[in-house]
Amino acid sequence: MEASMQQFLESGLEFYVTIGILLVTSILIFIVIRTLRRKKADTILLVGLSGGGKTVLFYQLRDGSSHQGTVTSMEPNEDSFVLHSESSKKGKIKPVHIVDLPGHSRLRPKLDEFLPQAAGIVFLVDALDFLPNSRVTAEYLYDVLTKALVVKNKIPVLIVCNKVDKVTAHSMDFIRKQLEKEIDKLRASRTGISDADIAHEVTLGVAGQPFTFSQCINKVTVTEASAISGKISDVEHFIRERVMP
Ligand SMILES: Nc1nc2c(ncn2[C@@H]2O[C@H](COP(=O)(O)OP(=O)(O)OP(=O)(O)O)[C@@H](O)[C@H]2O)c(=O)[nH]1
Ligand SMILES: [Mg+2]
Known part of the structure; x- marks a missing residue:
């Protein structure tokens, strides 16, 4: 039993x-x-206000020439290629997928379509015509930095102060400080609108402290470039760091 x-x-x-x-x-x-x-994120997005130089930068990265006289983009411009500066290594290294998004405000929602695949964001700022546009530039940057996917995936953002070939271009330190100040103001005004929405929105920076990019969860760095004359080595370096060969 x-x-x-x-x-x-x-x-x-x-x-x-x-x-x-x-x-x-x-x-x-x-x-x-x-x-x-x-799928591993392998896309680099070029974003920023209209006229910042995204399309010029796209061709400079791909062909090593600037295709003078671009018109404002109405559609995203995308391609997968080995950077022109690395063309001697073609066949041995991985191509990168680069998307140049139109800066026009009505076309900006296109960004959301590409964010899930984004390995990095290059945010172009027109350093020549910066002052009259500092507020709108900061608004767009604020929107990018508070996108849920940008925060969740900690997508690095490189802010590029473009057009430094012109002597009247503002310095990157000046632009960085202005953008930080504007974002600080936006942060205060946007969180003041409705307490009910805050729970769903990402809040930038550290409460009680002036906003700086170093407080962001994702890496935010600032550099300068001249897309038209091919002074873009920091951008190329950022791209290669994000999309390893
Ligand atoms: N001086 C100077 N001009 C530049 C530079 N990069 C772009 N430009 C000029 O800026 C203007 C706008 O350049 P685009 O590349 O078309 O700008 P975009 O960001 O693609 O603009 P949208 O397509 O409207 O979003 C053009 O007249 C370019 O020649 C640069 O590095 N230096
Ligand atoms: Mg364009």
């Missing part, structure tokens, strides 16, 4: 152990398949 009881218990235990093993194996297989399926 006792022996058959023991046999019964043992077979029950065996049953549960087998089910347990099967369950753990299926979960592991499921996780592996999901990880393999998830």
